[in-house]
Amino acid sequence: MTDFVLTMPDVGEGVAEAEVVEWHVKPGDPVREDMVLAAVMTDKATIEIPSPVAGVVTWVAADVGETVAVKAPLVRIAREGSEIAAPADADTVETPQPKPDQPASPTAPSLPTKDVPGLKSQKPVAAPAVRRRAIEAGIDLRQIEGTGPAGRITHEDLDSFTAPGKTLAETSGLVKRTTVEEVKITGLRRKIAEKMSLSVSRIPHITYIEEVDVTDLEELRAKMNEGRRDDQPKLTVLPFMMRALAKTIVEQPGMNATFDDAAGIVSRYGAVHIGIATQTPAGLVVPVVRHVEARSIWDSAKELARVADAARDGSAQREELSGSTITISSLGALGGIASTPVINHPEVAIIGVNKIVTRPVWDGNQFIPRKMMNLSSSFDHRIVDGWDAARFIQRIKALIETPALIFIES
Structure with a gap:
C-alpha cells in the first residue's frame, strides 16, 4: 500500500x-x-x-x-x-x-549555548531571582552546573557562565539585556506589509485634518442607545460616520472610487462599500460593509458588528474582506489627536476618526465644554485636488455637527 x-x-x-x-x-x-x-x-x-x-x-x-x-x-x-x-x-x-x-x-x-555539549535532562534548581536573570539574558539554565547545595544554581554560577571573572549585574534584578529576537514576517503580517508598501510607494498622499464638534451627535447617540430594542446593536460613532459618508458621496462621487494607474482609469462606484480598518489578533484587516447607501443607521451598525466580529475570529469569507470603495480608519479611545492614515490601495480616499475629548470652546462670550473629535483623512493627490478634499470633509463635518441632517432623505 x-x-x-x-x-x-x-x-x-x-x-x-x-x-x-x-x-x-x-x-x-x-x-x-x-x-x-x-x-x-x-x-x-x-x-x-x-x-x-x-x-x-x-x-x-x-x-x-x-x-x-x-x-x-x-x-x-x-x-x-x-x-x-x-x-x-x-x-x-x-x-x-x-x-x-x-x-x-x-x-x-x-536557546543560545556556550560550548556546552548537551543539556541536563532534569529541571535545574535555582532561586526565582536567578531564573529571572537567566530569562532576561536569554540563557537556558540547563546549560549551567550549579555549585550551591544540591546543585543549586547561584548568581555567581550565572556570572561565571556569562563572563568569567565579571558579574552580569547586581543582584537587585537590574540586568543588561543582550538578546536579539528575529521574527520572520509571515502570513497576514506579510500581506499587510506588502499592501502598505504598495500604497505608499504608488500613491502620493495628501492629508487633511479638521476638528469636529460631536456634542450633539453624542447626545443623540446616547438617547438612541437608551431606546434601542434587544435585537438592535449598541450604536458607536462609526454608523453615523458611514451614513454621513454615503450622503456626501452623492455630491462628490469621485471620492468613492478606485484608480487603476497602470490603465489610467478611475472607476467611480454608485454602490458605497465601506471598508472598516479593524485590528485583529493576527493583524490589521479591512472587513467591508456593502451598500451603505441602502442601509439605515441600525442596519449599518448591525452589519458592521457582524463583519468586524468575523474578521476578529477568523471566520470572515474572502468577499467580506475585499471590494471596498472607500475606507474608514478608527482606533477608538486610542485614536490620538491626529493621524496620517494610509490609503487602502487602489481606493482614492480614507477617513481617519480620532478620539473624542472634551475641550473648552469659545462661543463668543465664554468658554464652554464641548465634545470634540478630529477627522484625519488622506486622499490620492493624483485624482483628488486639495480643494475637493477640503470640501468633502467640510460637508461630512456639517452632517456630523448637525446629526439630524443625516436622517433627512435628499
Whole structure:
C-alpha cells in the first residue's frame, strides 16, 4: 500500500500559490481523518487544510512563511496499515527531500549555548531571582552546573557562565539585556506589509485634518442607545460616520472610487462599500460593509458588528474582506489627536476618526465644554485636488455637527 500525498488545494479565483502560515503536525505525528494539518493563506483569506485519511505524517513540503504552488505536494501521510516507506509506483507522488541544511518541518528556536555539549535532562534548581536573570539574558539554565547545595544554581554560577571573572549585574534584578529576537514576517503580517508598501510607494498622499464638534451627535447617540430594542446593536460613532459618508458621496462621487494607474482609469462606484480598518489578533484587516447607501443607521451598525466580529475570529469569507470603495480608519479611545492614515490601495480616499475629548470652546462670550473629535483623512493627490478634499470633509463635518441632517432623505 502506498503513502497518501495531499496536494495544495485549488482555492479558485486565479490563485496560483498559497503561503503556509501554521502547521498543526510534524513528521512522525499520527493524524486522524478530518484533523486539521495546516493553515495556508491566499491574499487575506486563511484556509485550514484537513487530512482526508488517517495515518502518520512522514513529510511536509515547506516551513511556515514559505509558499506552495496549487496542486503541488503539501503533506505525505503513511496510511494506517501501510509501510512508512512505501515503494514508488504509478499512484505514488515522488516526495522531494529536504535540503541538508533545512529541517523537514518547523522547529522551535533553540536557546543560545556556550560550548556546552548537551543539556541536563532534569529541571535545574535555582532561586526565582536567578531564573529571572537567566530569562532576561536569554540563557537556558540547563546549560549551567550549579555549585550551591544540591546543585543549586547561584548568581555567581550565572556570572561565571556569562563572563568569567565579571558579574552580569547586581543582584537587585537590574540586568543588561543582550538578546536579539528575529521574527520572520509571515502570513497576514506579510500581506499587510506588502499592501502598505504598495500604497505608499504608488500613491502620493495628501492629508487633511479638521476638528469636529460631536456634542450633539453624542447626545443623540446616547438617547438612541437608551431606546434601542434587544435585537438592535449598541450604536458607536462609526454608523453615523458611514451614513454621513454615503450622503456626501452623492455630491462628490469621485471620492468613492478606485484608480487603476497602470490603465489610467478611475472607476467611480454608485454602490458605497465601506471598508472598516479593524485590528485583529493576527493583524490589521479591512472587513467591508456593502451598500451603505441602502442601509439605515441600525442596519449599518448591525452589519458592521457582524463583519468586524468575523474578521476578529477568523471566520470572515474572502468577499467580506475585499471590494471596498472607500475606507474608514478608527482606533477608538486610542485614536490620538491626529493621524496620517494610509490609503487602502487602489481606493482614492480614507477617513481617519480620532478620539473624542472634551475641550473648552469659545462661543463668543465664554468658554464652554464641548465634545470634540478630529477627522484625519488622506486622499490620492493624483485624482483628488486639495480643494475637493477640503470640501468633502467640510460637508461630512456639517452632517456630523448637525446629526439630524443625516436622517433627512435628499
